[in-house]
Amino acid sequence: MNVTLLAGGVGGARLAHGLDLALGAAPTGKPAPALTVVVNVGDDTELHGLDISPDIDTVLYTLAELNDEERGWGLRGESYATLTALKDLGEDTWFTLGDRDLATHIVRTARLRRGEPLSAVTAHLAASMGVRPRVLPATDDRLATLVDTPSGRLGFQEYFVGRQHADAVLGLHFDGADAARPAPGVLDALAAELVVLAPSNPFLSIEPLLAVPGVRQALTDAPGRRVAVSPIVGGQAIKGPAAQILESLGHEVSALGVARIYAGLVDVMVIDERDANLAGAVADLGLTVHVTDTIMGGPPGRERLARELLAFA
Amino acid sequence: MNVTLLAGGVGGARLAHGLDLALGAAPTGKPAPALTVVVNVGDDTELHGLDISPDIDTVLYTLAELNDEERGWGLRGESYATLTALKDLGEDTWFTLGDRDLATHIVRTARLRRGEPLSAVTAHLAASMGVRPRVLPATDDRLATLVDTPSGRLGFQEYFVGRQHADAVLGLHFDGADAARPAPGVLDALAAELVVLAPSNPFLSIEPLLAVPGVRQALTDAPGRRVAVSPIVGGQAIKGPAAQILESLGHEVSALGVARIYAGLVDVMVIDERDANLAGAVADLGLTVHVTDTIMGGPPGRERLARELLAFA
Numbered sequence: 001m002n003v004t005l006l007a008g009g010v011g012g013a014r015l016a017h018g019l020d021l022a023l024g025a026a027p028t029g030k031p032a033p034a035l036t037v038v039v040n041v042g043d044d045t046e047l048h049g050l051d052i053s054p055d056i057d058t059v060l061y062t063l064a065e066l067n068d069e070e071r072g073w074g075l076r077g078e079s080y081a082t083l084t085a086l087k088d089l090g091e092d093t094w095f096t097l098g099d100r101d102l103a104t105h106i107v108r109t110a111r112l113r114r115g116e117p118l119s120a121v122t123a124h125l126a127a128s129m130g131v132r133p134r135v136l137p138a139t140d141d142r143l144a145t146l147v148d149t150p151s152g153r154l155g156f157q158e159y160f161v162g163r164q165h166a167d168a169v170l171g172l173h174f175d176g177a178d179a180a181r182p183a184p185g186v187l188d189a190l191a192a193e194l195v196v197l198a199p200s201n202p203f204l205s206i207e208p209l210l211a212v213p214g215v216r217q218a219l220t221d222a223p224g225r226r227v228a229v230s231p232i233v234g235g236q237a238i239k240g241p242a243a244q245i246l247e248s249l250g251h252e253v254s255a256l257g258v259a260r261i262y263a264g265l266v267d268v269m270v271i272d273e274r275d276a277n278l279a280g281a282v283a284d285l286g287l288t289v290h291v292t293d294t295i296m297g298g299p300p301g302r303e304r305l306a307r308e309l310l311a312f313a
Numbered sequence: 314m315n316v317t318l319l320a321g322g323v324g325g326a327r328l329a330h331g332l333d334l335a336l337g338a339a340p341t342g343k344p345a346p347a348l349t350v351v352v353n354v355g356d357d358t359e360l361h362g363l364d365i366s367p368d369i370d371t372v373l374y375t376l377a378e379l380n381d382e383e384r385g386w387g388l389r390g391e392s393y394a395t396l397t398a399l400k401d402l403g404e405d406t407w408f409t410l411g412d413r414d415l416a417t418h419i420v421r422t423a424r425l426r427r428g429e430p431l432s433a434v435t436a437h438l439a440a441s442m443g444v445r446p447r448v449l450p451a452t453d454d455r456l457a458t459l460v461d462t463p464s465g466r467l468g469f470q471e472y473f474v475g476r477q478h479a480d481a482v483l484g485l486h487f488d489g490a491d492a493a494r495p496a497p498g499v500l501d502a503l504a505a506e507l508v509v510l511a512p513s514n515p516f517l518s519i520e521p522l523l524a525v526p527g528v529r530q531a532l533t534d535a536p537g538r539r540v541a542v543s544p545i546v547g548g549q550a551i552k553g554p555a556a557q558i559l560e561s562l563g564h565e566v567s568a569l570g571v572a573r574i575y576a577g578l579v580d581v582m583v584i585d586e587r588d589a590n591l592a593g594a595v596a597d598l599g600l601t602v603h604v605t606d607t608i609m610g611g612p613p614g615r616e617r618l619a620r621e622l623l624a625f626a
């Protein structure tokens with residue numbers, strides 16, 4: 001069985017980890033199930049001349065079980081000597097980069113500058129970290145999420161980290177999307193028996209994936225089962241600004257609002273048991289509804305949710 | 314008074330520090346004396362996609378009093394978290410890079426890639442570290458010292474760090490020197506009242522400076538006093554492979570051998586009191602000889618030697 005997950009940062013990384021745990025524990029003797037994680041690159045940025053891919057790194061670090069579980073991003077047990085020295089040299093260090101994390105960015109930057117595509121660099125990093133699933137950037141081309149706010153158009157990291165996603169989001173622009181091509185393997189991965197949309201931010205994580213020409217159509221036409229997990233539980237985002245963005249863009253701030261956005265793209269909508277009252281309205285959209293505990297927490301919760309999703313394949 | 318020092322790594326950095334201390338303590342009310350340090354770039358290399366200028370950094374760190382005095386190179390109190398992580402990612406980490414040191418290379422690389430010349434980057438780094446003297450690379454262009462050995466032609470850092478300068482040196486080649494131009498300010502700096510050749514390696518540190526077209530001639534024609542300090546004391550190098558290279562290239566391994574190389578380029582040869590017996594032979598080359606304790610050690614020794622040199626201006 002082939003499984004593909006479309007993922008942004010933390011929520012996507014946790015579900016990727018759960019799927020990896022669940023698939024890795026499959027009975028032996030059968031062909032090994034293959035997990036592909038297609039990751040958003042709209043948050044990618046350059047800092048201090050280094051190419052940073054925050055969502056890819058969160059997915060890699062989580063799959064390698066090197067991630068900082070409490071903080072949600074970055075590596076466990078980090079130190080910050082280089083960042084302190086960068087600050088001493090007059091660099092603007094509003095974006096926290098740990099010493100070990102910097103090694104990832106240094107290697108990525110060196111390989112990209114040598115002409116390697118991001119997908120090849122990502123495969124090298126994944127292999128170096130002992131990551132089992134295939135991790136693919138949505139595209140090897142530049143695709144930058146820009147955020148329109150009352151203060152003007154902001155680069156993604158300026159909006160998200162620099163200004164702590166406090167600005168109202170009036171619209172999103174995926175710069176470079178028109179000319180971007182899906183990274184090798186992305187379209188094929190959408191032909192998997194099961195395609196899962198992670199409980200990531202629909203606008204900041206999933207939309208930029210779908211904005212790569214060919215991806216939305218491939219998902220629409222996908223032959224397998226397509227399952228989305230709502231990132232909104234009880235009217236709130238598990239993490240990040242999804243709720244505010246749903247509201248400011250005129251959507252209902254609920255799992256139903258998310259289901260309306262994903263209708264036509266998925267067959268199954270997974271909503272939290274706290275939102276069981278919305279099951280009927282979601283079903284009215286023509287979607288199969290699965291009500292469960294969607295809060296993953298640590299590895300056991302991730303694996304449990306992943307197993308429920310795998311049952312839909 | 315203007316003073317210019319031609320410098321390689323550790324020996325050059327220590328004398329630069331001594332001159333800065335001696336000149337900084339000059340009586341107030343007079344115009345501030347200006348020290349320019351022209352630094353070898355033949356050792357510069359790229360590692361992990363980062364541009365490393367070891368001699369410039371040794372000079373900057375020493376002038377900023379941030380250097381590791383015991384080790385001679387790098388910064389005091391370094392940690393190595395990024396290097397460890399680079400190794401975990403499969404990088405070849407034979408060249409030790411501390412976390413704080415890496416910040417220097419990251420900033421340099423980012424600015425060079427933006428099109429800033431190395432001299433401007435160096436000025437920025439010097440200012441950020443509170444370094445008072447002007448520190449100039451010999452050239453903003455690429456000039457790479459290559460070392461011919463019985464095992465073939467080696468890149469400088471491969472010879473020096475990778476193979477611990479154990480190979481016999483059969484010859485040196487300064488790749489790119491023909492097309493290199495002196496960095497802005499270098500030729501003017503050679504018109505200073507005092508020009509000092511640091512007790513650096515004549516072949517690995519001073520020669521690549523002189524190989525930049527125009528520099529050797531400017532030193533030959535310099536209007537001020539030109540003083541060289543022998544890096545060979547009692548037939549041995551204070552640090553590094555200068556003695557072996559003198560021998561393998563057919564020179565006498567002594568302060569006299571060094572004086573023969575520098576004859577015509579300098580007016581005064583400073584030799585160590587342990588080599589007082591060579592004073593007559595050095596004088597026979599037409600050089601003024603100054604015999605003193607040339608082992609600088611810590612800051613007081615550096616300042617003392619610097620004051621003796623300043624007396625020649």
